[in-house]
Amino acid sequence: MTPELIPEARAERDDGALVAACLDGDGSAWEALIARHGALVWAVARRAGLDEDDAADVFQNTWTIALEELSRVREPQHFARWVGRVARHQSMRVRRGYGIARKALPRVAREDIDVNVPDEELVRIEERGRVHAALARVGDRCDALLRLLYLETVRPAYDEIAARLGMRIGSIGPTRARCLQRLRGMLDGGGNA
Amino acid sequence: MPDPKRASSGPGAPGGGRHPRFRRLLDVADGLFDDVRVRAASDHVESGCAPCRDELASIIALRDRVADGPLEAPPRAALRRASRLFVAARVRAGVAVVQRVIATLVMDGRMAAAPALRSAGDGRRLLWTIGELELFATLSSGSRGALLRGQFLPADDEAPAPTGAVRLVRDGRVAVHAELDDDGEFAARCLMPGTYVIEGEVGDVAFASPPFVVDA
Ligand SMILES: [Zn+2]
Numbered sequence: 001m002t003p004e005l006i007p008e009a010r011a012e013r014d015d016g017a018l019v020a021a022c023l024d025g026d027g028s029a030w031e032a033l034i035a036r037h038g039a040l041v042w043a044v045a046r047r048a049g050l051d052e053d054d055a056a057d058v059f060q061n062t063w064t065i066a067l068e069e070l071s072r073v074r075e076p077q078h079f080a081r082w083v084g085r086v087a088r089h090q091s092m093r094v095r096r097g098y099g100i101a102r103k104a105l106p107r108v109a110r111e112d113i114d115v116n117v118p119d120e121e122l123v124r125i126e127e128r129g130r131v132h133a134a135l136a137r138v139g140d141r142c143d144a145l146l147r148l149l150y151l152e153t154v155r156p157a158y159d160e161i162a163a164r165l166g167m168r169i170g171s172i173g174p175t176r177a178r179c180l181q182r183l184r185g186m187l188d189g190g191g192n193a
Numbered sequence: 194m195p196d197p198k199r200a201s202s203g204p205g206a207p208g209g210g211r212h213p214r215f216r217r218l219l220d221v222a223d224g225l226f227d228d229v230r231v232r233a234a235s236d237h238v239e240s241g242c243a244p245c246r247d248e249l250a251s252i253i254a255l256r257d258r259v260a261d262g263p264l265e266a267p268p269r270a271a272l273r274r275a276s277r278l279f280v281a282a283r284v285r286a287g288v289a290v291v292q293r294v295i296a297t298l299v300m301d302g303r304m305a306a307a308p309a310l311r312s313a314g315d316g317r318r319l320l321w322t323i324g325e326l327e328l329f330a331t332l333s334s335g336s337r338g339a340l341l342r343g344q345f346l347p348a349d350d351e352a353p354a355p356t357g358a359v360r361l362v363r364d365g366r367v368a369v370h371a372e373l374d375d376d377g378e379f380a381a382r383c384l385m386p387g388t389y390v391i392e393g394e395v396g397d398v399a400f401a402s403p404p405f406v407v408d409a
Contacts, residue, residue, distance in 0.1 A: 022279070025397070027279050027280065030276065030278075030279040031276050031279075034272060034275050034276055035272075038266075038267045038271075038272055038275065039263070039264035039265065039266055039267060040264060041267070042264070042265060042266070042267035042271070043264040043265060046265065052268070055271075056268065056270070056271045059267055059271045059275060060271065060274055060275060060278075063275040063278055064278055067278050067279065067282050068282075125264075127258070128258075128261055128262075128263075128264055129264055131258045131259060131261065131263075132263045132264045135259070135263060146259050147263075149223075150256055150259045150260040151259070151260060151262055151263075173216065173220065173225075174216060176219070177215055177216035177219050180215075180219060180252070180255060180256065180259075181215055183255070183259070184255055187255075187258075
């Protein structure tokens, strides 16, 4: 079996483990949480109709709250959902024009976060955020291959994909299947993606 | 990974033929019908095998989720600022990484008379160890009470000066609150006679000293 048939495995920690590591003072776990879920937080702020500056404020406030509340997140394995709701809440406050009070939001907002409010838009962004985070964990080769196959407006021919990724043409089919299976496993894996 | 509900290559769908593997169903989803095996898999699904039909639908949904594309990446500056929060919180001792320690007094001696510094003659030098840190202080008397100057020194000389804040507590009440400056130094002036404790949060250590007496 050639190495290219095996999507590289990454010993990634799930969100619950990252939250626990943060609480133990592990700065790399904090970086990993931001890398994994930053796009979700950003997307929530942007979808709320905020410009880049306001979205950047929401982004910072959201992570400030996340850090302060980390030890009180009830289900750390569902951190993505939780941080998405914080971002949503922060975005709504900014959008309602709280103006100057924006700077003080991290102190006042936390009790108001109702994680039980259904919100279809947020669910859709969360869903995309989950796929986004899972793609980041599925391995560079898988990530590149799946993007070429399914994200390009015009799907490149297999020989072009093979050339770009340095794969044999014959391995593209089976590799993409393995990559998607891994991706599905991550998405099904208890909200850890 | 085989789906327990759908033995991956058993005989047996209503229309005959084996249940196709994930890869073949993905080929069907991707429309790669040039391959006879893909056509066979498609026929199998079309023949009415419910588990395979569900699996194909789930594969198509999965593929479409990927095709929705990644989310826009946040600006780098926003990511950087967010990642710095962690270090800032440690400095503020906001995260549960604070060690609580009792400072140990390792030296309490009279200062040698220094001709150049008239007031130094009646002072004391004090040295506490606090975890990995050392707190070096001089206590001298003045007309309006005593003056305590202190400096926190990291265990490693190459390390940056610790940041944080200290409080001088006299007879149970906070008499002075002082932030450390860029050199890890602080000063507390006009200390009335009494029994003091120095406490505070410096680096990732919260500490309290044993009591010491400041004379009139
Ligand atoms: Zn079947």
